[in-house]
Amino acid sequence: MDAATDIPGLTTTRAPFIESARSRGELFITQPYEQYSEANHQSWRNLYARMGDRWERYANHRFLEGLDSLGLNGERVPRLSEVNQFLAPLTGFEAKPVSGYVPAYLFFDCLGRREFPTTITIRDVNTPDYLPEPDIFHDIAGHVPMHTDPAFAETLVRFGQVAAGAVERLVELTDPDDLEERVASNMRAMARFFWFTIEFGLMGAPAATTTAKAGDLRVYGSGLLSSYGEIEHAVESDAVQRYPFQLEWVVNQGFRIDRYQPLLFVVESFDHLFDEVNRLEGWMREGRLDHVAPGEPVISDEEVRISLDAATAEK
Ligand SMILES: [Fe+2]
Secondary structure, eight states: OOTTTOOOOOBTTOOHHHHHHHHTTOOBOOOOGGGOOHHHHHHHHHHHHHHHHHHHHHBOHHHHHHHHHHTOOSSSOOOHHHHHHHHHHHHSOEEEEESSOOOHHHHHHHHHTTEEEEEOOBOOTTOOSOOSSOOHIIIIIIIGGGGGSHHHHHHHHHHHHHHHHHHHHHHHSSSOTTHHHHHHHHHHHHHHHHIIIIITOEEEOTTOSTTOOBTTEEEOOHHHHTOHHHHHHHHHOTTOEEEEOOHHHHTTOOOOSSSOOSEEEEESOHHHHHHHHHHHHHHHHTTTTTTOOOOSSOOOHHHHHHHHHHHHHTO
């Protein structure tokens, strides 16, 4: 409880509102704004204030422009309805509040429809640095500014359609061998592509890889844009391997979510990223994603079943 206001708050993993929504099986919810505690707002304030200099130094300019055009407020947790009033006229994207993890197919399908599943809880004010779960700071301050840019938004929509289309393609195959295994493989490939671009992507000239320093590289990945420590580490640290984006590598490369990334990929431009999504689609349609390397992320049988059921229901 927030002693000052006697409200339960919307703190990550400790929000009764979220727990009851999940127990009722409600994935898409409303943002009960009045339930944010003063500690929740303080958490947003602290996170936002310390990112300012890092964004100026490392973020790509479209992200910086996006922060301006959304009019994000560093003082209070944002209301999604207000964010959407600025966002929707620019690209048609909308931040849609969810109660937690969204199964992969549904997540990709939302992107294809310009809806961004958005976490509404915020990390504890005393633990600003590490959080395995997404929170509203990651989703709104890390992702949504990128969605104001028409070219990036189109890339994200395209990716969502390709990723959801991968499951739909497999559903349509008549009498396929190893259907579940192929679905899991395609979803693993899509999750890896998303991770090494939308979440942890760097942008720069082809030469700006292992020897890069700040100024040569710009961050566009939201996992980096919402991390005070890792945004600098990604660009400056000698402990990070940075390579030009290679699709055949990315779709076969596992990753861990619980540490700074030791391996990052660099695209040359947003046009380059869009071209890679188109290549991804070609590979998917040719069946080249049906048997990618095993490993992280592990796609559970449950996840495969949910995705197959959802894709079949949409037919
Ligand atoms: Fe994310």
